[in-house]
Amino acid sequence: MVGVSNDAVNFLNSALGSKAIKVRTIMILASLGVLVGSVFSSGMMEVARKGIFNPEMLFFSEIMIIFMAVMITDILLLDFFNTLGLPTSTTVSIVFELLGAAVAVSLIKISANAGDFSDLIEYINVAKATQIILGIVLSVFIAFSVGALVQFISRSLLSYNYENRSKWVGSIFGGVALTSITYFILMKGIKGTSYAKESYDLLGGTTISAFLESEVVMISLVSFILLSVISYFLIFSFKVNIYKLIIGVGTFSLALAFAGNDLVNFIGVPIAAWQSYEAWVASGISADMFSMEVLASKVPTPNLLLFLAGMVMVITLWVSSKAKKVTKTEIDLARQRDTKERFEPNFLSRGLVRFSMNLSKYASAIVPSKLRDKINSQFEVPVVQMSSNKALELPAFDMIRASVNMMVAAILISIATSFKLPLSTTYVTFMVAMGTSLSDRAWGSESAVYRVAGVLNVIGGWFFTAFIAFTACGIIAFLIHLGGPTAIAILILGAILILVRNYVSHRKELEAEKNNDALTKAESQSVFGVVEESSSNIAKASKKIKAIYSSSVEGLGSADLDLLKKNKKTVSKLSGEVDDLRNDLFYFIKNLEEDTIKADISYTHMKLHTNRYI
Numbered sequence: 001m002v003g004v005s006n007d008a009v010n011f012l013n014s015a016l017g018s019k020a021i022k023v024r025t026i027m028i029l030a031s032l033g034v035l036v037g038s039v040f041s042s043g044m045m046e047v048a049r050k051g052i053f054n055p056e057m058l059f060f061s062e063i064m065i066i067f068m069a070v071m072i073t074d075i076l077l078l079d080f081f082n083t084l085g086l087p088t089s090t091t092v093s094i095v096f097e098l099l100g101a102a103v104a105v106s107l108i109k110i111s112a113n114a115g116d117f118s119d120l121i122e123y124i125n126v127a128k129a130t131q132i133i134l135g136i137v138l139s140v141f142i143a144f145s146v147g148a149l150v151q152f153i154s155r156s157l158l159s160y161n162y163e164n165r166s167k168w169v170g171s172i173f174g175g176v177a178l179t180s181i182t183y184f185i186l187m188k189g190i191k192g193t194s195y196a197k198e199s200y201d202l203l204g205g206t207t208i209s210a211f212l213e214s215e216v217v218m219i220s221l222v223s224f225i226l227l228s229v230i231s232y233f234l235i236f237s238f239k240v241n242i243y244k245l246i247i248g249v250g251t252f253s254l255a256l257a258f259a260g261n262d263l264v265n266f267i268g269v270p271i272a273a274w275q276s277y278e279a280w281v282a283s284g285i286s287a288d289m290f291s292m293e294v295l296a297s298k299v300p301t302p303n304l305l306l307f308l309a310g311m312v313m314v315i316t317l318w319v320s321s322k323a324k325k326v327t328k329t330e331i332d333l334a335r336q337r338d339t340k341e342r343f344e345p346n347f348l349s350r351g352l353v354r355f356s357m358n359l360s361k362y363a364s365a366i367v368p369s370k371l372r373d374k375i376n377s378q379f380e381v382p383v384v385q386m387s388s389n390k391a392l393e394l395p396a397f398d399m400i401r402a403s404v405n406m407m408v409a410a411i412l413i414s415i416a417t418s419f420k421l422p423l424s425t426t427y428v429t430f431m432v433a434m435g436t437s438l439s440d441r442a443w444g445s446e447s448a449v450y451r452v453a454g455v456l457n458v459i460g461g462w463f464f465t466a467f468i469a470f471t472a473c474g475i476i477a478f479l480i481h482l483g484g485p486t487a488i489a490i491l492i493l494g495a496i497l498i499l500v501r502n503y504v505s506h507r508k509e510l511e512a513e514k515n516n517d518a519l520t521k522a523e524s525q526s527v528f529g530v531v532e533e534s535s536s537n538i539a540k541a542s543k544k545i546k547a548i549y550s551s552s553v554e555g556l557g558s559a560d561l562d563l564l565k566k567n568k569k570t571v572s573k574l575s576g577e578v579d580d581l582r583n584d585l586f587y588f589i590k591n592l593e594e595d596t597i598k599a600d601i602s603y604t605h606m607k608l609h610t611n612r613y614i
Contacts, residue, residue: 001312004312005082006426010409010430011254013330013429014405014429016327018399020244020399027317029255031317033255033258037255037256038259038260039310052098053098053124056293058106058292059291060288061288067269067270067273068273069473070098072491073101073472074097075495077097079502082323083505086329087329087426088465089427091262091426092427092466093265094269095129096465100472102124107120110123143408143435147405147431148438150407151439155439157169159379175225175229177250177406178231178249181410183220247403250403250405257409259313267309271301275294334434336381336397336401341450342454348453397442408436412432413428427462430458
């Protein structure tokens with residue numbers, strides 16, 4: 001549940017950001033994709049059994065310490081990031097937790113046998129672990145580059161007036177997008193199931209897996225022609241918006257790829273532990289003498305367990321409030337229009353932006369002026385004349401970018417799944433979205449340093465996740481080795497207390513957001529309505545200021561440190577609410593029509609006086 005709460009944004013953000021489909025429809029499509037994808041993930045379970053360590057070098061008692069430490073660390077780490085509302089990678093966390101626990105247990109065993117540190121290489125699957133880690137790191141650069149390239153080509157061909165293009169243009173784009181999604185998700189995904197190894201007379205006696213690998217060109221060509229014709233028929237006969245269809249299919253497909261690739265992060269360890277337990281019970285050998293070489297062989301995962309895990313993931317999608325909290329960061333960083341920037345610029349973001357601008361100048365000098373003017377005309381964003389409150393409700397980006405985000409991310413994740421690499425879906429979807437944003441010129445001269453700083457902060461958080469996962473899991477494995485069942489009981493009790501504390505803290509935060517005394521953003525459709533809302537906000541702010549002043553006097557008079565600390569938090573919260581309103585006011589006025597500016601002077605004065613008073 002904690003894993004899905006963090007990763008749900010990976011396949012929901014493009015659809016939510018474009019607002020092409022109703023939220024309820026998006027959730028239904030994602031749920032169906034997760035259910036189907038969970039059945040396709042059987043082959044990925046091998047990573048938890050033998051992807052990081054060599055199981056034949058460990059006994060049952062030792063491997064259970066590894067699995068126990070991984071479960072405790074993973075739940076606490078992911079719940080911590082969910083509570084903060086920060087996206088992290090469940091793949092990176094599970095891989096580095098397995099690595100940290102395996103290294104700790106291996107070093108303990110080497111020390112007990114008077115071995116040398118160099119013997120560690122015999123316990124750790126260095127080749128596979130290195131391949132996994134390099135695949136995760138490279139996915140950051142590959143996803144960003146491919147996303148930027150595909151978005152540049154798509155925008156250059158379709159522009160922002162894509163809905164006014166000829167029907168055949170939309171059908172070709174739909175054919176390419178749907179073909180990519182269909183083959184790499186639905187076709188490649190089948191390779192992860194037990195049915196892919198069976199032979200069928202319809203395929204000439206070959207297996208599904210062999211047929212897919214040998215007939216790539218034929219399947220892709222036939223799919224492209226067929227889906228292009230279907231797309232043209234839907235556009236011409238039924239007036240279907242093909243881009244909405246792509247986003248809908250992409251949501252389903254990306255959720256399918258997510259479940260097929262990331263389900264191992266959620267249930268791979270407990271299933272491996274359960275199968276280890278079954279093998280040990282059947283052996284009749286003591287726990288500290290039974291070798292776990294049984295994990296080195298391929299053990300199929302029951303489809304029933306995969307389906308039940310998929311059901312838990314679906315339920316989490318619908319009921320988890322923390323899943324909704326993690327969504328905002330990526331959408332804001334990818335937003336086409338100005339918004340309140342969450343991250344502050346730093347010297348690194350300024351340096352990268354300055355370097356990119358200089359590089360762009362040199363590249364522009366090489367490109368012929370006519371071609372450059374043609375490309376620039378394709379990237380001109382149409383001006384939408386509407387009142388500011390409606391401008392704030394506009395999608396974060398258009399359907400072309402959402403379609404590209406879906407298509408590229410789904411393809412990359414599916415390729416990794418077919419090669420049994422636990423590619424980070426968080427890294428891929430986030431970096432694809434950032435690459436398409438940069439290529440789509442969403443990062444302007446004013447916002448670029450903020451957006452780049454945000455991307456760097458998120459990536460830095462990912463490396464922090466790897467370090468914490470490795471270190472914490474190694475320490476927990478060492479504590480379990482020292483304390484045995486007593487240490488396990490204490491660690492589980494501590495984990496439960498931390499989870500309860502985080503849950504209570506999150507509930508209080510949600511209740512505070514629903515507080516009637518909280519300052520509210522302008523939502524009215526008229527200037528007069530906004531003035532009325534501002535009057536209500538000023539009244540609420542005055543009431544809070546009075547309470548703050550009274551508490552300050554009381555706390556200082558009675559030397560009540562707890563009351564003063566609580567009062568300080570209240571001041572910071574109110575200051576943040578006023579800052580948010582002030583920033584919203586900037587974008588409100590920026591989008592005002594010429595004849596309404598004078599009418600809004602009173603609104604501006606009231607807001608500024610409120611802020612000055614606080």
